[in-house]
Amino acid sequence: MDREERARRSEPGREEHIRKERDPLGREGLREEELRVQRTEEELRAGTRERQAGEVRVRKNVRTDREQVRVPTRHEEVSVERVPVEGREAFEAEIGEDEVTMPVTEEEVVVEKRPVVKEEIRVRKDAVQDEEIVEEDVRREEIDVEDATTTRGRRAGETALTAQEAERRAEEGRPRRDEDFIEKAKRKLQGQ
Numbered sequence: 001m002d003r004e005e006r007a008r009r010s011e012p013g014r015e016e017h018i019r020k021e022r023d024p025l026g027r028e029g030l031r032e033e034e035l036r037v038q039r040t041e042e043e044l045r046a047g048t049r050e051r052q053a054g055e056v057r058v059r060k061n062v063r064t065d066r067e068q069v070r071v072p073t074r075h076e077e078v079s080v081e082r083v084p085v086e087g088r089e090a091f092e093a094e095i096g097e098d099e100v101t102m103p104v105t106e107e108e109v110v111v112e113k114r115p116v117v118k119e120e121i122r123v124r125k126d127a128v129q130d131e132e133i134v135e136e137d138v139r140r141e142e143i144d145v146e147d148a149t150t151t152r153g154r155r156a157g158e159t160a161l162t163a164q165e166a167e168r169r170a171e172e173g174r175p176r177r178d179e180d181f182i183e184k185a186k187r188k189l190q191g192q
Helices: 003-008 163-172 179-189
Strands: 014-022 028-037
Touching: 028 179
Parallel strands: none
Antiparallel strands: 014 028
16 A cells, blocks of 8 residues: 555544655655554533523512591580579660671591602622532543554553553652653654
8 A cells, every 4th residue: 555545544643744755865755654643631610601591580569558637626616594683674785687607616636648758778799709619521542552563672562651641650659661662652652
């Protein structure tokens, strides 16, 4: 299979590149074939957005109650008394029709209604800082490199260590095999 056919059959996330470089004499030619594999992982980021969590509604309704108030009042009453008079003569009295009036008063109750503020309702919103813990599954790709070549003393079919495995073994104090190969693979994966 030639290089172009291999480049056409490459899997997603893999790219085969043929680097053309000039040699010291200025001739262009194929110098090295390079395989680039991208390793991808998901990162978890959390933020916030505003949404309506409800509302507060303050409604005034009118209710009618009957109240009783005691109001002291004053009024005048008329009494008529007839007293007999004996033996007096009427001097210059005329006999005829006449009319006399006397005003009589009383107090009447007058009701006045006026609005009076008795209470004030204050509704306020306060922002409260809180914290929530969210959990979400994230995916990450891991790369295993299997080298079936027999270069540098390795037997055919022996698997090379991944970069993560090599770092883990180094931390555990185990001896690292094929350190040059792993460093080279790391640089290729990082695009250097």
